[in-house]
Amino acid sequence: MDLTMSIASLSVGLTQAKTEQSLQLSVMKDAMNMAGQGVEELLASAETVSLDPNLGTMVDVQA
Secondary structure, three states, X not given: OHHHHHHHHHHHHHHHHHHHHHHHHHHHHHHXXXXXXXXXXXXXXXXXXXXXXXXXXXXXXXX
């Protein structure tokens, strides 16, 4: 009887661990997608903002 309960307990524990790992992976994927979208939006907004096109093309150095 003790062995049967141990196997059942182990099975339940493994199932819970798999479920928890699956949930964590899903949350991480969502976070990565949201971060990727934020970067894409930032890059898109940076492309639309046009500063002086000559800005940063020359460095004036005096010794």
